[in-house]
Amino acid sequence: MKIPSSVWTLLIGILLTLVSLWYGQNHGLLPIAASDEATLVDGLFNTMMTVSIGIFLLVEGTLIYSAFRYRQRAGDNADGPPVHGNVPLEILWTGIPAIIVIGLSVYSFDVYNSMGGFDPHSIHEVSMAPQAMRMPGAAIAATLSDTATSTEPNLNQQKSDEAMQDSATAAVRNADQIPQRRNAPGLGITDPTLGSTPENQGKPPAVVVNVTGLQYAWIFTYPETGVTSGELHVPIGREVEMSMTANDVIHAFWVPEFRLKQDVIPGRQSEIHFTPSKVGEYTLICAELCGPYHGAMRTQVVVETQSAFDKWIEEQLVASTEDLKQAVAVNPHTLSPDEFLSPYTSEMGIQPEIVHQIHK
Ligand code: CUA
Numbered sequence: 001m002k003i004p005s006s007v008w009t010l011l012i013g014i015l016l017t018l019v020s021l022w023y024g025q026n027h028g029l030l031p032i033a034a035s036d037e038a039t040l041v042d043g044l045f046n047t048m049m050t051v052s053i054g055i056f057l058l059v060e061g062t063l064i065y066s067a068f069r070y071r072q073r074a075g076d077n078a079d080g081p082p083v084h085g086n087v088p089l090e091i092l093w094t095g096i097p098a099i100i101v102i103g104l105s106v107y108s109f110d111v112y113n114s115m116g117g118f119d120p121h122s123i124h125e126v127s128m129a130p131q132a133m134r135m136p137g138a139a140i141a142a143t144l145s146d147t148a149t150s151t152e153p154n155l156n157q158q159k160s161d162e163a164m165q166d167s168a169t170a171a172v173r174n175a176d177q178i179p180q181r182r183n184a185p186g187l188g189i190t191d192p193t194l195g196s197t198p199e200n201q202g203k204p205p206a207v208v209v210n211v212t213g214l215q216y217a218w219i220f221t222y223p224e225t226g227v228t229s230g231e232l233h234v235p236i237g238r239e240v241e242m243s244m245t246a247n248d249v250i251h252a253f254w255v256p257e258f259r260l261k262q263d264v265i266p267g268r269q270s271e272i273h274f275t276p277s278k279v280g281e282y283t284l285i286c287a288e289l290c291g292p293y294h295g296a297m298r299t300q301v302v303v304e305t306q307s308a309f310d311k312w313i314e315e316q317l318v319a320s321t322e323d324l325k326q327a328v329a330v331n332p333h334t335l336s337p338d339e340f341l342s343p344y345t346s347e348m349g350i351q352p353e354i355v356h357q358i359h360k
Helices: 005-025 036-069 087-114 137-149 155-164 167-173 306-330 337-348 352-359
Strands: 207-214 217-222 227-229 232-235 240-246 251-255 260-264 270-274 280-286 298-304
Touching (some): 005 036, 036 087, 207 232, 207 251, 232 306, 298 306
Antiparallel strands (some): 207 217, 251 280
């Protein structure tokens, strides 16, 4: 018995649909989803994957089948049948992709809106002090040598600490330089804002973190406590509001497990909102080519319980008070140049008296 081609088409269609639906959910291409927002992005990605795999199998399958089925047989030198196009077929294969593309764009826009959306009226330049735009020369010199030699896992912490010694970087981190959205209601100071907010009404207040990107480190400050760190710690289940800026070139904040990426731009403040949903350590990666050590510009993001987070903040506060004492002790502005340089003279291989003479 010969099976009619319409039955074949139906069977192949059903098979393709089932394979596409299965693969769309089981492609295993994404890292674990560690934020509430990640499920929205994954839904969109899986849908696109389902559609793409369906089209891929259909097109490639037809191609391979035809190449085999209609191949030139031995001794067959006849011309193929003259075909002058098929209007209904062309309408069909233009119409179906058009519907798919429109559907996907509506879906993506919906996901983008659920994650905070984009308000074109809210872009404003952040007026920064001129010195904030200055290159932190000393910090760069220090970070370059570090990046080249060290394999310490907390490299970013060291780099951030060093960078904070630079007055330009410290100026950017100054609370006055980073206007807080909540302190300026109605005043849009943001770039495109990503992240959910509407469904977070009535939950505990968002954790605010100021982020600074610089060649080649990330610095996080928690304005509520004044804690500064090179590692991002956030409590699970609470909305995190990040206001980000850069003090040299454009960097980008990217945590694949949160499915969030946002540019970090000098002279501007960009924001990201997200709610971490899985305890763990993730990697924050700079996703904008920002210089020769761009690839090394990464640090840890630690999602932990509220109590572990509170404990960490306390530890940081203790550590920073100690640092402050040390910093005051060696602050160059309160010392004369030879006093300041004297601890380094042996390293420099010169006599302390010579430093004194230079000063004169
Ligand atoms: Cu910063 Cu790449």
